[in-house]
Amino acid sequence: MLAYAPRPGRSVSRRTLLLVAAGHVILIGLVLTARSELPVGRIFDPTDIIFIDPPKPPPPQPSPPRSPTESTIDRPVTIIPTLRPLPTPLDDGPAIPQPSPFAGNSVDPVPLPLPAPTPPAVVRKAARFVTPASDVRPPYPAAKQRMGEEASLRLALQIDSSGRVISVDPVGAADPIFLDAARRHILKRWRYAPATEGDTAIASRIVITLRFELQ
Numbered sequence: 001m002l003a004y005a006p007r008p009g010r011s012v013s014r015r016t017l018l019l020v021a022a023g024h025v026i027l028i029g030l031v032l033t034a035r036s037e038l039p040v041g042r043i044f045d046p047t048d049i050i051f052i053d054p055p056k057p058p059p060p061q062p063s064p065p066r067s068p069t070e071s072t073i074d075r076p077v078t079i080i081p082t083l084r085p086l087p088t089p090l091d092d093g094p095a096i097p098q099p100s101p102f103a104g105n106s107v108d109p110v111p112l113p114l115p116a117p118t119p120p121a122v123v124r125k126a127a128r129f130v131t132p133a134s135d136v137r138p139p140y141p142a143a144k145q146r147m148g149e150e151a152s153l154r155l156a157l158q159i160d161s162s163g164r165v166i167s168v169d170p171v172g173a174a175d176p177i178f179l180d181a182a183r184r185h186i187l188k189r190w191r192y193a194p195a196t197e198g199d200t201a202i203a204s205r206i207v208i209t210l211r212f213e214l215q
Helices: 014-037 142-147 176-189
Strands: 151-159 165-170 195-197 200-202 204-212
Touching (some): 142 176, 176 204
Antiparallel strands (some): 151 204
16 A cells, blocks of 8 residues: 655645546556456555645744833823914905995995083082071061961072072062061071082072961
8 A cells, every 4th residue: 555645844735646646547557457467366456545635734823922121001102292383364455345235336424423421410409408496487477466367478598508598589479477577587597508519519499388377
């Protein structure tokens, strides 16, 4: 029995094996043809052909482990920031005038002047009555008291910037006797805190009602 084994380290292709097998078939045919010429009684052993598969390639060897010094974890990457120059602003060129909604020549509107700022309002206060209570009532005219007459007078008082009453005028009809008694007493005794405009004392005019009543 013949056996064909590949040499160590060499691979045998399938075509080579087929050629070897075909050579054996031809050889067997020649032997069978020549049997008639051989002396009777000689027996030849048949030839066995064994096909041997080529050896399998060795498995891939695992790559050797990397040494700790080659680990990328132990070598952090340092990022160095770079400063980029600011982009240069583009020049838009001259301003483009807005189209007029009217056909033909247009007249640019003249801007109106801005209104002047309004000055703060000045606080104005009226005159305040500061006459003591003992000097408020004017004396009752004796003639009117004997006759039992009473009166109610509406009087317009003019007050100067120092708070003094400088004039007393009736508003509507007034009895002359009651009016004279009221005017003389008011001009002599009554006093006011003058009216003010901001922080300045000013003259003012007020209207009061004065009643003469019997007790």
